Amino acid sequence: MKISQLSTFIENRSGRLRAACEALAASGINIHTLCLADSRDFGILRLIVADPLAGKAALEAAGYVAQLTDVLAVEVADSAGGLARVLATTDEAGLDIEYMYAFSTAPGQQAVVIIRFSDPDRALAELQRRGLNVVEPVKLLQG
Amino acid sequence: MLRENWNDAGPGFHPVSSSDYLPAAQLRDLQLRRLKSIVGRAYAHVPLFRERMDARGLTPASIESLADLGRLPFTVKADLRDTYPFGLFASPMSEIVRLHASSGTTGKPIVVAYTAEDIQVWSSVMLRTFAAAGISRGDIVQNAFGYGLFTGGLGAHYGLEAIGATVVPVSGGNTDRQVMLLRDFRVNAICATPSYFLHLIERAAELGIDLRDLPLRAGVFGAEPWTPEMRQRIEADAGIKAFDIYGLSEIIGPGVASECSAQSGLHVFEDHFYPEIIDPETGAVLPDGEEGELVLTTLSKRAMPMIRYRTRDITRLVAEPCACGRTLRRMERVGRRSDDMMIIHGINVFPSQIEAALLAVEGALPHYRIVLRREHGLDQMHVEIEVSPEFFSDRIGAMEELRRRIAHSIHNVTGLNVAVRLAEPHSLPRSEGKAKRVWDERQDSQ
Structure with missing residues (x-):
């Protein structure tokens, strides 16, 4: 299953990231994990939240431009070479990765990475066919 | 003689x-x-x-x-x-x-x-x-x-x-x-x-x-x-x-x-x-x-x-x-x-040219403003554009590409190299009545 990722445009000005987080907090939206990509003048905040639709509405109400995109949560063995093996599989399948970041997990649990593929549908089919565990949103967000 | x-x-x-x-x-x-x-x-x-x-x-x-x-x-x-x-x-x-x-x-x-x-x-x-x-x-x-x-x-x-x-x-x-x-x-x-x-x-x-x-x-x-x-x-x-x-x-x-x-x-x-x-x-x-x-x-x-x-x-x-x-x-x-003509490095520029350049890239006119500043004695035109939902992408490369395309389009129309800045929605000042597009700050900063 694909996961809906919330992303928003943040100007590189003091207080803007905080205000976005406060907008989510005010709507009671918990952030499971995030990744902030930055350029000189702006950043793009990507978030995995419990309720992406409500999160998008909360950000837009606060004046942010927000978007939902499909990403995949892929289980990775929490041992040396775990991520490399996953990437070997995506390479073999010829899948194009835009970016990725780690999902926060408790120590001892299986590691999970969030991957934004250029073509999430094809990626999902290919990964499942090749036996990788693509985590269900429900299971992922239980914790 | x-x-x-x-x-x-x-x-x-x-x-x-x-x-x-x-x-x-x-x-x-x-x-x-x-x-x-x-x-x-x-x-x-x-x-x-x-x-x-x-x-x-x-x-x-x-x-x-x-x-x-x-x-x-x-x-x-x-x-x-x-x-x-x-x-x-x-x-x-x-x-x-x-x-x-x-x-x-x-x-x-x-x-x-x-x-x-x-x-x-x-x-x-x-x-x-x-x-x-x-x-x-x-x-x-x-x-x-x-x-x-x-x-x-x-x-x-x-x-x-x-x-x-x-x-x-x-x-x-x-x-x-x-x-x-x-x-x-x-x-x-x-x-x-x-x-x-x-x-x-x-x-x-x-x-x-x-x-x-x-x-x-x-x-x-x-x-x-x-x-x-x-x-x-x-x-x-x-x-x-x-x-x-x-x-x-x-x-x-x-x-x-x-x-x-x-x-x-x-x-x-x-x-x-x-x-x-x-x-x-x-x-x-x-x-x-x-x-x-x-x-x-x-x-x-x-x-x-x-x-x-x-x-x-x-x-x-x-x-x-x-x-x-x-x-x-x-x-x-x-x-x-x-x-509302502006003169930058001796080149005549109208806000309508900037609008034409923005339209060429986005298809619709975003909220924008033009700021003229004098930096190190040289006039510089800054174009600040609010990011609209249609043009927002979660990929940083896509946003940088958007900025490059806008700068390129403005250069095509005016011949000027301008500094393009992408801004959050509703972050640029808005004026009552007739939209004020040009903010000339050159007098303030000699």
């Missing part, structure tokens, strides 16, 4: 400059004769002028006095665009020896033409410009106006050669080389845009060169508006006298008006360019001394006569005698315009 002896008359005078001192009655008589002739020429050879005069029941014979000029219709920048490229020419191409072009309002340039006689007139008014600035034969003059389609470079070049000065045709840019030439050639005078010269002063200081130690004594500055404070800074930091000149391609290029040693307003070369001041709202002609929009009529131009061209520059005409003895009326330094 004259050419070899005139320098004895002292700097500031040249035989060609004698037209600057015509008695008023003689000047008005000359203007009227030339006005009748130019209106006849425009009517005979340019359909746009003929149709507009016909529509008002006017013929060239309607011009019996200089005051009758006020009965003729105005010409505006859009007329040059609508007749692009050659529709306003009054001479066959076989008589046209030069074309120049400057930016228009929608990406199409404004094209202007010159016959050999026009080039001669242009050289003579530029000669008078340099003579008024005290430049003469024997002076080495660095011409940092851009050479090419822009009228600045070649206009100044011909005037300098006509006066007999030694021209260094360096054109714009390459500041380190400009500084080197100023020092090594022992240059006496420079032509540049004022903002570029401020940049040059700063660069020279970085290179350990104090311009006040060089023989440089005069600067001829134009092609963009500048403030009295800028002039003070230029004169103090470079140890020179800074002269303001005025012109526009539609009329001839530089050489419409220039300052003399009194530095108190710009003498209009009104034996060739007849000035009127009008109320920009009603079009009514205002008397000398009142502030309004400058309207110019070319009195001797052959290839492209211009009848009552609305410059959009706000100024006033001063008829009182000048300390220098010239009888030509003066116009005050142009500080603002009656439209």
Whole structure:
């Protein structure tokens, strides 16, 4: 299953990231994990939240431009070479990765990475066919 | 022989400059004769002028006095665009020896033409410009106006050669080389845009060169508006006298008006360019001394006569005698315009051009603003654009690409390299009523 990722445009000005987080907090939206990509003048905040639709509405109400995109949560063995093996599989399948970041997990649990593929549908089919565990949103967000 | 002896008359005078001192009655008589002739020429050879005069029941014979000029219709920048490229020419191409072009309002340039006689007139008014600035034969003059389609470079070049000065045709840019030439050639005078010269002063200081130690004594500055404070800074930091000149391609290029040693307003070369001041709202002609929009009529131009061209520059005409003895009326330094045209590095830019560039990329007009700042003495245009949902992407590469495409599109339309900044929605200031698009912060940050 694909996961809906919330992303928003943040100007590189003091207080803007905080205000976005406060907008989510005010709507009671918990952030499971995030990744902030930055350029000189702006950043793009990507978030995995419990309720992406409500999160998008909360950000837009606060004046942010927000978007939902499909990403995949892929289980990775929490041992040396775990991520490399996953990437070997995506390479073999010829899948194009835009970016990725780690999902926060408790120590001892299986590691999970969030991957934004250029073509999430094809990626999902290919990964499942090749036996990788693509985590269900429900299971992922239980914790 | 004259050419070899005139320098004895002292700097500031040249035989060609004698037209600057015509008695008023003689000047008005000359203007009227030339006005009748130019209106006849425009009517005979340019359909746009003929149709507009016909529509008002006017013929060239309607011009019996200089005051009758006020009965003729105005010409505006859009007329040059609508007749692009050659529709306003009054001479066959076989008589046209030069074309120049400057930016228009929608990406199409404004094209202007010159016959050999026009080039001669242009050289003579530029000669008078340099003579008024005290430049003469024997002076080495660095011409940092851009050479090419822009009228600045070649206009100044011909005037300098006509006066007999030694021209260094360096054109714009390459500041380190400009500084080197100023020092090594022992240059006496420079032509540049004022903002570029401020940049040059700063660069020279970085290179350990104090311009006040060089023989440089005069600067001829134009092609963009500048403030009295800028002039003070230029004169103090470079140890020179800074002269303001005025012109526009539609009329001839530089050489419409220039300052003399009194530095108190710009003498209009009104034996060739007849000035009127009008109320920009009603079009009514205002008397000398009142502030309004400058309207110019070319009195001797052959290839492209211009009848009552609305410059959009706000100024006033001063008829009182000048300390220098010239009888030509003066116009005050142009500080603002009656439209929203911006002048950056001597290039004319309209907000509508920026809008056209944004539309070309996004398909719809985002909320944006234009901020003009002076950074290190150089004018810089910043375009700030609010990111709309349609153009937001979670991929940083896509956003950088969007910014590049916008900058590229603006460069295509205006020829300018601008700094594009993407902004959050609703983050840019909004004004009540008519949208304010341009924030000129150049006055605040000298």
